[in-house]
Amino acid sequence: MGSFLLLAFLLLIAGVIAVPLASKLGLGSVLGYLIAGIVLGPVLLALNVDVISLQHFAEFGVVMMLFLVGLELEPQRLWEMRAKLLGLGGLQVGVTAGIAAGVSLVFGLPWTFAVAIGLILALSSTAIVLQTLNEKNLMKTDGGQSSFSVLLFQDIAVIPMLALIPLLAMPDLVEEWDMAALSHDTEIVETLDSHGDDHADTTHGGETHASDDHGADAAHAGDDHGGGDHGPDLNLVDDLPGWAQALVTFAAIGAVIAGGSYLTRPLFRFIELAHLRELFVAAALMMVIGIALLMTLVGLSPALGTFLAGVVLANSEYRHELESDIDPFRGLLLGLFFMTVGAAIDFGLLFGNFFIIIGLTLGLMLVKALVLYGLAIIFGIKGSDRWLFTLSLAQAGEFGFVLLSFVVANQVLPQVIADQLLLAVAISMLLTPALFIVYERVITPKFIEDQAREADEIDEEGTAIVAGFGKMGGIVNRMLRRAGYTTVVLDHNAGLLERLRPFGVKVFYGDATRPDLLHAAGIEEAKLLVICIDEREEITELVKYATQHYPNLHITARAVDRHHVYELYAAGCRDIIRDTFDSSVRMGRSALEALGVHPHEAELQARDFEDRDRYALRELATTFDPDIPAHLNEPYVQRVKELREEEEAEIQGLNMHNTRLDRGWHPPGTRDVDSIVEENEAARDRKK
Amino acid sequence: MARVLLYYAHPGHRHSHVNKEMFRAAQKVDGITIVDMYAEYPRHDIRVEREQERLLDHDVILFQHPLFWYSTPGLVKDWIDLTLQSGFAYGDNGDKLKGKILMQAITAAGPEDAYTTDGYQHFPLRTFLTPMEQTANLCKMRYASPYSLYSALKAPGAGEVAPHVSGYVSLLEALRDDRYDFDAAPDVVSYATLPLKVEA
Numbered sequence A: 001m002g003s004f005l006l007l008a009f010l011l012l013i014a015g016v017i018a019v020p021l022a023s024k025l026g027l028g029s030v031l032g033y034l035i036a037g038i039v040l041g042p043v044l045l046a047l048n049v050d051v052i053s054l055q056h057f058a059e060f061g062v063v064m065m066l067f068l069v070g071l072e073l074e075p076q077r078l079w080e081m082r083a084k085l086l087g088l089g090g091l092q093v094g095v096t097a098g099i100a101a102g103v104s105l106v107f108g109l110p111w112t113f114a115v116a117i118g119l120i121l122a123l124s125s126t127a128i129v130l131q132t133l134n135e136k137n138l139m140k141t142d143g144g145q146s147s148f149s150v151l152l153f154q155d156i157a158v159i160p161m162l163a164l165i166p167l168l169a170m171p172d173l174v175e176e177w178d179m180a181a182l183s184h185d186t187e188i189v190e191t192l193d194s195h196g197d198d199h200a201d202t203t204h205g206g207e208t209h210a211s212d213d214h215g216a217d218a219a220h221a222g223d224d225h226g227g228g229d230h231g232p233d234l235n236l237v238d239d240l241p242g243w244a245q246a247l248v249t250f251a252a253i254g255a256v257i258a259g260g261s262y263l264t265r266p267l268f269r270f271i272e273l274a275h276l277r278e279l280f281v282a283a284a285l286m287m288v289i290g291i292a293l294l295m296t297l298v299g300l301s302p303a304l305g306t307f308l309a310g311v312v313l314a315n316s317e318y319r320h321e322l323e324s325d326i327d328p329f330r331g332l333l334l335g336l337f338f339m340t341v342g343a344a345i346d347f348g349l350l351f352g353n354f355f356i357i358i359g360l361t362l363g364l365m366l367v368k369a370l371v372l373y374g375l376a377i378i379f380g381i382k383g384s385d386r387w388l389f390t391l392s393l394a395q396a397g398e399f400g401f402v403l404l405s406f407v408v409a410n411q412v413l414p415q416v417i418a419d420q421l422l423l424a425v426a427i428s429m430l431l432t433p434a435l436f437i438v439y440e441r442v443i444t445p446k447f448i449e450d451q452a453r454e455a456d457e458i459d460e461e462g463t464a465i466v467a468g469f470g471k472m473g474g475i476v477n478r479m480l481r482r483a484g485y486t487t488v489v490l491d492h493n494a495g496l497l498e499r500l501r502p503f504g505v506k507v508f509y510g511d512a513t514r515p516d517l518l519h520a521a522g523i524e525e526a527k528l529l530v531i532c533i534d535e536r537e538e539i540t541e542l543v544k545y546a547t548q549h550y551p552n553l554h555i556t557a558r559a560v561d562r563h564h565v566y567e568l569y570a571a572g573c574r575d576i577i578r579d580t581f582d583s584s585v586r587m588g589r590s591a592l593e594a595l596g597v598h599p600h601e602a603e604l605q606a607r608d609f610e611d612r613d614r615y616a617l618r619e620l621a622t623t624f625d626p627d628i629p630a631h632l633n634e635p636y637v638q639r640v641k642e643l644r645e646e647e648e649a650e651i652q653g654l655n656m657h658n659t660r661l662d663r664g665w666h667p668p669g670t671r672d673v674d675s676i677v678e679e680n681e682a683a684r685d686r687k688k
Numbered sequence B: 001m002a003r004v005l006l007y008y009a010h011p012g013h014r015h016s017h018v019n020k021e022m023f024r025a026a027q028k029v030d031g032i033t034i035v036d037m038y039a040e041y042p043r044h045d046i047r048v049e050r051e052q053e054r055l056l057d058h059d060v061i062l063f064q065h066p067l068f069w070y071s072t073p074g075l076v077k078d079w080i081d082l083t084l085q086s087g088f089a090y091g092d093n094g095d096k097l098k099g100k101i102l103m104q105a106i107t108a109a110g111p112e113d114a115y116t117t118d119g120y121q122h123f124p125l126r127t128f129l130t131p132m133e134q135t136a137n138l139c140k141m142r143y144a145s146p147y148s149l150y151s152a153l154k155a156p157g158a159g160e161v162a163p164h165v166s167g168y169v170s171l172l173e174a175l176r177d178d179r180y181d182f183d184a185a186p187d188v189v190s191y192a193t194l195p196l197k198v199e200a
Ligand SMILES: Cc1cc2nc3c(=O)[nH]c(=O)nc-3n(C[C@H](O)[C@H](O)[C@H](O)COP(=O)(O)O)c2cc1C
Pocket: A665, A666, A667, A668, B012, B015, B016, B017, B018, B019, B020, B066, B067, B068, B069, B070, B071, B107, B108, B109, B110, B152, B153
């Protein structure tokens, strides 16, 4: 327990210090975490922490991230992406793997090694790239979307790779290489020795000594690494014939889609009975972990499964609720993941073979970048997007780690090569944030025009958030939509949502007063927040929060009575609408017309009444004190009386020409006409 | 029988002495259509289709209003801006109003001699009405001389309201019955100079 707390504390403190610094310096959070990890590395080593196990645990962050990505992606959009996904993704993996394998052959490696190396290096880092794209708001750009397609394809491609790689096993050859390394390359031997078993453990998760019982090891090679992500831990389908495997696979995917579509709603309705916020979080985690587990059981990628579930739920009213529940976990786990990448870099080995490994890394990145650039041209990705695509995916990724330990365990690659590749993969990931910085500082300034256009597009996205879908929110929403604006409507009355669903009204479930939910609903990009919820205190709270945190956001708030108007004004809102005032005035006007008043006259009366009422509202604001009940507030009561007397006097006609009514279109008197005539005559006389 | 459409526009109806009486009398004339514009559109939300429909259904369009700042009350201007669309009233294919009569019945506070080059209004009344006249021209309508009352504020004291109102009723009936002689009308028509055709 104590050591767990110490470890947790160390990781947290490193992150808390390094990430804000890195962000402040414009390096992005990923680099911050990586650096924190590098700094922590020796400490973790000294504490005998198994960094790689930790890393596999943290890889679950990737699963969560794909769930969130899925939530943002409606099914029809995924369908529209299919060409890019298969074409761009397939070509990227195929061509990069081919070139990497070719280069390996040129360096005299056996073809089985070459194929394995090609596959491993073709993959990029979903974790780093998606995190950075989101952070920098680049996800919606063409370049971001293309990168995403490729990453998704890679993620799916890992599964067949895991199935195929064992076929490349050449135990004798591998052993030969390992022996040769021991006898010839003293440098490497020294480095390996100097770190001893400890080092080997920290880098490869305890599965490095694969030379003896390969059969058994290979069988559960994925075990240690799969706890987090890819390796099937409890695979149930391995022993089934091919057709049955396929059947089970489809059944599992079908279960995820059907469950997402039909079970989520009743589940959340049920949970709502408890009125406990944390239960939603628990349920959301349960869903994600459950899906990951199911996928693992049938030998599919958990990331793929949760991604699909996310897509299924993208149209659901619980989307923002799920987003805000899962997001903190994703953030923490990915942070942990990046730190472990940093911590796992073996500087001994690196400095021992500095030029080889740096050369390997840079060569790898260059090849990947060239392939990406070529694909970008073929697929018509233009301008700064082409560069974003090229630079963002030019690294190897976390799936590379997984595959590396897998190939060693399966006797496909010798340890010596895997060690160096592992470093190259890690360093290329470490360099990725630098590539993004190059993109931002060097590339984008050259494409300012493009950027301006993209910025506009994003601008139009999150236009208005309507909080509360009661009668008021419903009308406001309809008006905004009719005028062509995009709205995000939030309400936490599940019963109401249930009743609205058959009518195809799109409302998200969620308590709009919760900051994380507002965040998930896109308040950062929104221009406007319309607050239509019923509860007085909640409205005030929300106004306070929103004015404080988003000074540029326009807030239109509902006030339930005139005292509430003062409260909201004090809370910083300047666009306050009393909820029943306008309709009451209209009703009064209607009553006047029914009594025989000319409609135009009734309209003038209504406007005059509004004027008068607002005047009183402003007058009384100065004496209103939220801490004293109105009827006990002496000056307030006094002013109310005075105002009433003023009004009485007007009605009596003592104050005749003061209202809009009497001034409007009032004809001049005959004296006015006479005076005009006189003036003109006098003027003419003067001229003569 | 001509189909007469009377648009009445007076935002200060409650203060009116002359127009109110004219309007009241007009309502008793059979066989004409009367629209109280400020009653129908108190919030200026003119329904264009309905108004164009009305125009198509009538031959004589008459606007009755007080002269406000040498022009019509604001709602009439809004009505014109919105209703007389291109393709309907003017421009390409815009001949739906062709041949109809456009006329005004106005009251002005200024005396008759003020509306002369030497008077304090410096221009004849018809000069102030030229925008309406040219509007009619552009819409291929015939602009008829306005039925007018000068010194409208002094009219009640001078006993001028009653004859002006009964002249108005005669005008409406004559328009309806095709007994109004547009060609014989002076520039500005008063109850004393109504150009009625002699009964055949
Ligand atoms: C806003 C306003 C503007 C007016 N402008 C003029 C004007 O330009 N020329 C004029 O002769 N009379 C003008 N008058 C006087 C009106 O024409 C006069 O009040 C009206 O014709 C009287 O008719 P009524 O009793 O039906 O209201 C104006 C009156 C108002 C209220």
